[in-house]
Amino acid sequence: MTAHTTLPDLPQPFGDAYRADPHGVFTSLRAQGPVHQVALPDGSHAWLVTREADVRAGLADQRLSVDKKHANTGYRGFSLPPALDANLLNLDGEDHLRLRRLVSKAFTPRHVTGLRPRIEAAAGDLADRLAARIAADGRADLVASFAAVLPLMVISDLFAVPEADRAAFSALADRMLAPRRAQDVPEAVAGLHRLLVDLVAVRRGAPGEDLLSALIAARDEEDRLSEDELVSLAFLILLAGSENTRHVISGGVLTLLQHPDQLAAVRSDPALLPGVVEELLRHGHPNQTAIRRFPTEPVEIGGVTVPAGETVLLCLSSAHRDAARYEDPDRFDPGRADTGHLALGNGVHYCLGAPLARLELTVAFETLLRRIPGLALAVQEDGLVWDTSFRSHALRELPVTTTG
Template structure:
């Protein structure tokens, strides 16, 4: 029996439906565990909030896959998409972050507000027609998925006719039927971004991608691969997580009718409700994998240099040592601090835009559909079979 085969394998079908039960059991047994991923790869899983928060900012944990010493494969990207902020360590990370910050400004985000609301209103019209005709609609495919792509497409200057194909590629990349499907999706995204950048070079506009191209072409320290990778990261990070926070957030509200009722009565609580959704129901289970550059000790456990470490914000957000009654969803919770949007140098540059989209989406749904309800029992919902994210595949809703 190999070492990998002897390791606990918590990421099973039950985990995909309710990951927090496994996290609670593991936290009680200890703060750090060596477990196997579904493909047998050994990782160190870090579960308690204090450890996760501290090590998110410790330079001894590298995000550079070249520092892996145990053959970690993970999510494979071509070099032209891999040079993004998620995969590089502080020196280059800070350089790229400063360049993006020059163009991805609060003013640019705020200028999107009316467009976000218009997109949400248009998609709510689609939901209303579908529910009127069919009795139910799928929030995921008809509202939550397209909304962030409309917004990011507007931010970057992606032609409207290209947004549906890109959405399909992103969906396939994260929920493929096979490795060939994933490779084809990544290849399609890569080629599309290269062509879009070239198009924007010849036909610049006032959008973010043109601004990044100007940074590159004016001789600032941004390589062509880094430019393509940044465009990929903005499209991917600006759509994938936000889509699932919207659908998971609505599901959470529908499963907690008293909290939903309080929010309907006092709509000013929406920003607080979104922060609690980000803590309680954020879809991303793990921070990006990290590799110790030297032997380290986390929670009393020695981890050798080069091993794969997974910091688990989803577990941290339910840690009773950090949050009173952590399994209780409470939009009145006074402690708004969480790790859902990153921490330290890897804090999400798009956090203001994500919050704007989520608040607008949920506010629009609650305003337009005062009797909104689930179209199927909650235990019949289907979940993506992934240890990285807790994502509902469809969310049937009715207007009550």
């Protein structure tokens, strides 16, 4: 039986009011209680956890599994072909740790620091092109021209994607991350799968010093992962390394433009950027919820017992605006003392690429503010278009211009 026939009276919080003001809806839900069984737009149901303390604990609770084999009802998450589904976001325990260890060296702070010159060069080139488009046309889309491109350039470097394939690689990734038609996502996923399989074959014949070559060596020489795990891991790095970074860059630029005093402060003192990045991750991270979890046994959350096999959605966006944790949580304050946000996770599933994400964001904002000092919105704020779902709240476009 389907969730919407067995549970017809569940609240449906993700409607028009939510699309207009997600934070307002979460504020109301937090006031009503810590955990809510809700209907999702696809007719399935889930348990939505809204308060910071419960979300933080839930992210680290190993009884809340990410493995879909424990799901017996409700929302199961983004569907991928089996050959791409054997990734870290669907695995717990030893399998998760095995794959995590294989790729962790590529994302250590020391290794990531070595990537900085290339990221700075790429960001500088993109910023100059963005400025040239504004000079020629009076305005440009910062998402399409900068925020969506920089993360894909970094991932392409990590995988040593040949120059001849980078345009197709970027186009497919953009189509998957910013679909315009229902068929865009499955078609783009299929195309990326083929591209990654072909890239693995090429790199097997001519290995290099890149991350993909290291994963192939672990597969072929050490037998530490299956072929599907190899390709799935590459796909996950692409997806996770591109989507959130692009949205935090675009949303972060908007937030800074909305707070001219903070913008002026960080322009005059770039040493403030690390604090700005952390506050942007808390205040405006695009992910509304963490990846779905499934209790392996009945679990009490916020005084509510969630049965085994149900779908649990830990609401990051709601947690980040919880006044029980953060003082004046709706205020954008890069100088706040409490920087312990959950945007990069908590517990064993903490974001593997966190050092790289922080570096990319820092370089992106520093470069944009330095190279385009008069950056400004080209439209009124109420003219901005957002892609909003219970999973994400992100700008579709960010039209910008320059002043002065």
